[in-house]
Amino acid sequence: MSISTPLSKNPDVSWRSIEGQAVLVHNRRGEIQILNSVGTYAWENFERGTDTVAAEIAREYGIDVNQARADLDDFVRELCEAGALVEGHAQVAR
């Protein structure tokens, strides 16, 4: 799965942001993921495009935009491997 493939939140994952951290519940596997503040920002906003999100993260944290993009790509791959993100444009209710 390449990062350029359209991705959306897996409808089998329930999630809730709590004081800036997202708690993800993989309903079919019964697994829980907790994202830090940067990961939560990416999770909440990645449908706007990883370039946009990476630029915002770079600006917010004062880091090189290429590094932010590389880190974001790694994070998206992790979410895909964990099943939290799936291919497709489906809009998922929170």
Place this chain on the structure above:
Amino acid sequence: MLQSVTDLRPDLAHLAAAPPLAGSERVAVEIGGVGVAVEGVPPVLAAALRARYGPFLAEAPGAHTVRVFRGAPKYLDMAPDRFIRIEEERHGEAAVLLSHDFAALRAAAGNRLLVSDPDDIKRTERAVENYLRWVVADLVLERDGLVLHSAGLARGGAAYVFFGPSGAGKSTVTELTPEAAVLSDDLVLLQRREGRWEALTTPFLGTYPQLAKDTRRFPLVGIYRLRQAPEVAVRPLSLAVAVGMVLACCPFVRDPGRRSAALVPRVEELCRAVPVRELAFRRDASFWNAILDSSRSLLTGHN
């Protein structure tokens, strides 16, 4: 060598067509205000269930009733690692629970528990217990509560709940606190009543003797995630981490029907109302000093 798995996953027709057992007795239990009645029970099984659930027996009609039937000789295969498999499925609005020797259906048309070997009383008792665990986990959500894999201990009129995965030390902290009233060393019901969270016991079997459990309600003053360590310490957790850790120890989080839609906000309410901390402990009772010190710190504003 890989082992093929040949599960019998019944459809609704199978679940609806099962023959009843030769029995007409009824055994009802009440747990945290939730009443569940098991009907169509043969006398020998009824006697066994009454002995098993003694302090929890109820006379009033249950809010939820389930009838027992004879099922197929086997449902799910045993896993290669020999762990018990219990799996939940959704069939439209109906929910099905499957294990090796029972299948259960919860549906508007009626609730059914199909047992593979009704003459094996111990196996059938376990099937009833698993059904009760399943249905109570949902019913208490409708009554401002949740069930948590945890040990519940009451000291000084207040409840302390200790949770974590299998092997974290729930039974150990129970053994290390002989002076406490024990709610459970396995599953505790946490329920909000009149704006206050309380802890109470459940009839589900852990290693602690059923008849020795304290059946009173206690105000819940602290929830501790267990971690065995050389040094004793109490560490605060962020709200999100607390919610995630508590969720991971709720039974039946794995649910294609998205039980989490009701459970996650309930857990957040709990974690906002009751301090949730990590407890690093070793195999002695010194952890109680750390708990009491941290509680005093909370009251004085020093964390």
